[in-house]
Amino acid sequence: MSLRSFDTRSFDNSDDFRHSMGSSGGGVAITDGDMAERQKSFIARTLRTVGSKFFEGKPLTELSLHVSVFQPRSFLEKLVDDWDYGPYYLTRAAMEKNPLQRVKLVAAFVIAGLHGSASLSKPFNPILGETYSAKWKDGTSVYLEQTNHHPPVTHWLVRHPEDLYTFMGFGMFSGKVNMLENCVRTRRNGVNIVDFQDGGRVVILMPYMALRGLLFGERRVEFLGGFSIYDQKNDLVADFALNVDPKFLGIFGGANSKPTDYFRGVVYKPSSAKFQKMDFSGLTAATDQKASPYMNSSLLDTKGLELRTDSDIVSTVKAFTKEAEKKPSGLSRPSGLFRGGSKSGSVSKGASKAAPAKLKGTDDSRVLCVAQGTYLGYLDFDQERYWDIRDCPAERAQPETHDLLPTDARMRRDVQALQAVLDCSDTPEYKEEREKLFDKAQVVKEELEKRQRADKKLREGPEKASIKNNGFFPNQLDLHS
Secondary structure, eight states, X not given: OXXXXXXOOOOOTTOOOOOTTBOSSSSEEOOOHHHHHXXXXXXXXXXXXXXXXXXXXXXXXXXXXXXXXXXXXXXXXHHHGGGTTHHHHHHHHHHOOOHHXXXXXXXXXXHHHGGGGOOSSEEEOOOTTOXXXXXXXXXXXXXXXXXXXXXXXXXXXXXXXXXXXXEEEEEEEEEEEETTTTEEEEEEEEEEEEEETTSOEEEEEOOEEEEEOSSSSOOEEEEESEEEEEETTTTEEEEEEETOHHHHHOTTOOTTOOOTTEEEEEEEEOOHHHHHTOOOHHHHGGGOTTSOSSOOGGGGOGGGXXXXXXXXXXXXXXXXXXXXXXXXXXXXXXXXXXXXXXSSSOOOTTTTOSOOEEOTTTOSOEEEEEEEEETTTEEEETTEEEEXXXXXXXXXXXXXXXXXXXXXXXXOHXXXXXXXXXXXXXXXXXXXXXXXXXXXXXXXXXXXXXHHHHHHHHHXXXXXXXXXXXXXXXXXXXXXX
């Protein structure tokens, strides 16, 4: 299979491009004023009624919000937005034989997709047993299923039609409201695994997200902390730290401070001692083909999914990039995905053969390349551009329309009721009808929430053992009635 042609242009290494969607402080600025006001109004009313204890520290999945702050989609559908660059980067990563270049391409897939997660309206929490399926233009199939209720866990499987790669994993959604910080912090604890046809495997751990401006100030969505990509077979680690520049300049920043969406990164071969401390067993157990497809209680321990802390990743990036800047001649200078001899979008086969730089004063790890950019604009490895939001193609997976399962997220009555509201004209003459549709959607949402609570009691009752082994709950899967 040959990579499809891609019309590229050369990029200026000093081209520090950042999309206009960016907030001056960092992250994606939310421009939907009506939705922002509806959410702020709801929060203010709730605070006046029951006080801040209703929100403070409570998991988002335990908060019953008004339907007006939602979007007519389930979280299963929303999650797929993160993978818009999959057809481009994962296909090319599968064709790449150089392990270092493969890690870079997977990194581009992750970073390019971060801004796709930013939205103000909240998707509906998936119902246990709920499913969603979609396809990309190249025939790649996308499947998701909600496999646990509390904590909420989603499993997914993305498979290339020629089995070039399989992208699979699970996410345990966690998020809490912090009124003192005027924000919501969320994280998808879990693992993302890309298995390639040649036997290669790359493991991805994601950063956390914050929604700022709950009650006052600018509404914006940003990613913070550290995230990593691991190729255990080839002893490769790619660490990325967001919002790292202001920390170099001090608490109060400075003239060179940048928005929080800027990042630094490093790809390196860790010392044997450092790699031995990373236990991958907890990360890959849930995707073992010999294991049960349903989560068991031992796999719901998030501590087993943490190879390293955010602070460890950030400190590693700071130390390694600082050392690397002192030894630029010792680092490899690969041909980029967009620059260099190939105009097809492929990566030079001769790239990254220079001897890696050994970092004194850190450990026996060896840096192979450094990265920088912003998830709202570009990704550079050693001053070569691997992703640019202006020219690199993104592709939204299209939902399946034939032979839908009754458990499909689009069959939910609350989703359909909210969609009816949005389909109604928002002109003054239709105001009363629109309000009636909102009321109806709220009633439907509350009915489904009551059914979920009732099903939870059944699972926790005397029949818990037999239900637990069943995996599916027939009354829960009927989303129509």
